[in-house]
Amino acid sequence: MSRFRKRAIPRAVGEAIHRYRMIADGDRIAVALSGGKDSLTMMWILHERLSRVPIQYSLHPIHIDLGFDGGPARFIRDYCKKLGYSLWLEDTDYGIRSHTEENRENPCFLCARLRRKRLFEIAHELGCNKLALGHNMDDIIETLFLNMCYSGEISTMVPCQPFFRGKLTIIRPLVHLDGQAISQFAREHGFGHFSNPCPTARTSKRSEIRKMLQSLYKTNKKIKGNIFRSMGNIKQDYLLGTEFDS
Secondary structure, eight states: OOHHHHHHHHHHHHHHHHHTTOOOTTOEEEEEOOSSHHHHHHHHHHHHHTTTSSSOOEEEEEEEEOSOTTOSHHHHHHHHHHHTOOOEEEEOOHHHHHTSGGGTTOHHHHHHHHHHHHHHHHHHHTTOSEEEOOOOHHHHHHHHHHHHHHTSSOOOOOSEEEEGGGTEEEEOTTTTOOHHHHHHHHHHTTOOOOOOOOTTTTTSHHHHHHHHHHHHHTTOTTHHHHHHHHTTSOOGGGSOOOOOOO
């Protein structure tokens, strides 16, 4: 990765933070770390920015262990220690519970709901007003197609989303970066890699949508950017909308 590229990644995060007003002076930010390249990159950049931006905020890393063997908890703890942070490690059975016989139809939904609820609770216990999640541009696009195909609605995750009457706000600082750029950045910084122990990681509906989109992207390099920009360029007069009374 060139020196220009190394600067470009943090710059893209800074632009997203500024555009969507994600971070303000004095924020206490809970940072959800899964152990994947996205969350590790997000943590590194949010930490690195503190030395060069005119505002101050504090970071509070959290990892929700889902109960699978071979999870990344120890790796994440060591990673945070190198950056000078203490990790809140929460041991759960969310992943195991979500894959029981009673819930095999949609284990990802239950697992995500349980994990998100506990992240909210921990953020509150830590006195945080922001929760940073490592979703990137690809995740935003995939969620758009997931909701269209399986929920019958046009919606996706948003970069900055308040909850509980504004007491807690979810922020997604990687929204302007795609997975390929983040992977390259993570490799260059030696963040390491672990295999996701979730048994449905490669067979979920999201993975199916991802494969479909990757095939589409190969036909035209502008498609991914066009899809992402289209979510902010909505022409409501050309959508079905609601029916008018005659």
